[in-house]
Amino acid sequence: MKNSKLMNSFKEAISDINDGATLIVGGFGLCGIPEKTIQALKEKGTKNLTVVSNNCGVDDWGLGLLLANKQIKKMISSYVGENKIFEQQFLSGELEVELTPQGTLAERIRAGGAGIPGFYTATGVGTPIAEGKEVKEFDGKTYLLERGIVGDFALVKAWKADTLGNLVYHKTARNFNPLAAMAGRITIAEVEEIVEAGELQPDEIHTPGIYVQRILLGTDYQKRIEKRTVVHA
Amino acid sequence: MKNSKLMNSFKEAISDINDGATLIVGGFGLCGIPEKTIQALKEKGTKNLTVVSNNCGVDDWGLGLLLANKQIKKMISSYVGENKIFEQQFLSGELEVELTPQGTLAERIRAGGAGIPGFYTATGVGTPIAEGKEVKEFDGKTYLLERGIVGDFALVKAWKADTLGNLVYHKTARNFNPLAAMAGRITIAEVEEIVEAGELQPDEIHTPGIYVQRILLGTDYQKRIEKRTVVHA
Amino acid sequence: MLNLPKGAVNMKDTRLTIVKRAAQEIKDGMYVNLGIGMPTLVANEIPADINVLLQSENGLLGIGPYPIAGQEDPDLINAGKETITTVPGASFFDSAESFAMIRGGHIDISILGGMEVSENGDLANWMIPGKMVKGMGGAMDLVHGSKRVIVIMEHVNKQGKSKVKKVCSLPLTGQRVVDRLITDLAVFDFTPEGMILIETQEGVSLEEVKAKTDASFMISPSLILVEQVK
């Protein structure tokens, strides 16, 4: 078993992502996105994708590359404001969008991974996102029923993996990645370093390898920064 | 703020746990139980407690001490088979018991901590624990509605804390503790070592300090073993 | 506290008035979430003797100042996608854990921007019909989960129309969720009994507040006292 999760190339790792697939993609803004896997998917040209991801990249990076290439049919996201191509495709009707509050989106993905088909949250009650959703009262307060999400594939970015697929993330690049890993029927993890099983501390593993089917070593990460805010010493 | 969570004594830490309180208590069997806090609670003698905990200790240790002292009115647990006093009190009607599948119990506690009043699970469908519970179909399959649990207090045991209440656990002593910490209105954490804020790696913290209101240093941990299974080298 | 880069602090006086007043809501020991934009600036006005931990909904408790130029880390950003640092005792976690904290009532106070607030405490701050929808991000979760929700905004829009309404005209972010509204003119609380004016900002008359507010509100008996303290 030990090395069977290690893929030889990004091309190989995504070879069975076919037209119409549902993908859950980690990252927040451009932080912690699986940039190599997204690029490989752009090269493959898979169409009609449903993509579940908090954001949709920017015009020329991250999921924005798939948008520009017209590979995405539908986005399930909480915030898509950084992307002009998104706006064009949405207004023209090419792109379907399901806006979901960020916390609800995170919980829906975790629920999908955890075998929970639905849960209740107060988030969104009395707002446009409540339209068409079942409501229920608990202890006199109204809640919306939200559904778990499972993806055909999950694309995640971690800092390190071991050969069994155990993952650790770095700082706020963790974000949606551990949840995506749980909710993909096949989870593809790209990482900056791969170590032997046993080199990661068992108490410090963020994503147990059971959730990860394919591991890839990425190199030359761009890790673009959206808003560089600094002080001058 | 820095040191305001540090308590001087276990007695002080539990002084406001009054008769009738609902407690969520970490641990699995006798592993990772808040043994010092339980002992202090025995000395205080608080009665009519509702205790949410996977197990109920053994006759002379852990939550079994509170049972023997007739302090517990109701247990919400998944497995209580190691405790004769439990059996006596249950059969005599002194003790009320709500048996909950272990995974459902874990998720109910997490849900309580996460502001989710209810969720659906297939666990228990068609069994006695489904009685009186709402059911709902999702994609042709039947699920039970289970409720989140919130406690007046959570009693947890961690390995290390920093002065801000960030916690790390050790091996399988983690179990229900991080969930309990989330679901207590007031969470009391006893630990084996307290370090300064900044000494725990931010990527390796299991329970962020926001969930922890009181921290105590315990000493001379007994950590009783229920089933010592060994090989002879 | 956040050591804002030069330029960012050149905000209009009205905004500075709002931000300074909002900072007074933050007490020692609180866990605080500051929204993107004007609320982020509140961090700079928190007195130095107050220790708080700032939560960032992308997975961090313990936001620190902006990094020194050259030390920015692309793996360390806030919810506004700005490069930041952490304070000692900070922790990282995933987005589900982050919103468990928020939804579960563990955040003491959230300060959010607003487009409109109604007299029953409804908030609209995420979309304008006819304009491109960018999304609500974490705002809808924050307004339901935080123990206390403070909205900060300018009292009137660019056309001089009141943003403090009888009923919101924009789609809601949350219904009956605002605890306190701080504008450049006044501070209001929302209670089961209704909306109450509790303070006017320095130099602002009660008449001006009344004239520029569409919402019906009561006046706190201690209102004048608040003005005298100033």
Add this chain to the structure above:
Amino acid sequence: MLNLPKGAVNMKDTRLTIVKRAAQEIKDGMYVNLGIGMPTLVANEIPADINVLLQSENGLLGIGPYPIAGQEDPDLINAGKETITTVPGASFFDSAESFAMIRGGHIDISILGGMEVSENGDLANWMIPGKMVKGMGGAMDLVHGSKRVIVIMEHVNKQGKSKVKKVCSLPLTGQRVVDRLITDLAVFDFTPEGMILIETQEGVSLEEVKAKTDASFMISPSLILVEQVK
């Protein structure tokens, strides 16, 4: 694999037959949960050339052998509360994460003990009315979440009565959840078409299986072939 302490392996031949057959269900690369009691013993019969990771629902993936005497760690136990060790690549997690794994369908195979199994795949293994209820532990979650549920038990009880029933008489652990039943006499699969006998254990005749089984079952066309292989 678990290096059982001396004594523990002195099980009855019937139990050993069951455990050895159950071990054949485990394939290279699987994530496996073994129930308390007889299922735990299956670990010892997994061939050395097969790499699997054993999950313990109290929060561990990667159970290792029992510790050498004197090296036991009270913070490291399995779901049966026995002291254990870990294998390289093991990970610890909390109980909610553990059951997210289980409920979410990430465990390839669960092997559980049974008191009764019915012909439609119902399992009863947690309570006997009139006797003290100990609780279901994680069994109800495991039978719904695992990709494949294998029940192992002796075919008849101490009174010689069949535990393979038309309908379970005991309260259920799960309804239509068993994929395969392995007893000391036979192996059955549960399919939408019904219960199918696929193997008899060595030295067991079809007549004996029929005589000791209350449930109605079909016989697999490949049944005899399986016997010949033996």
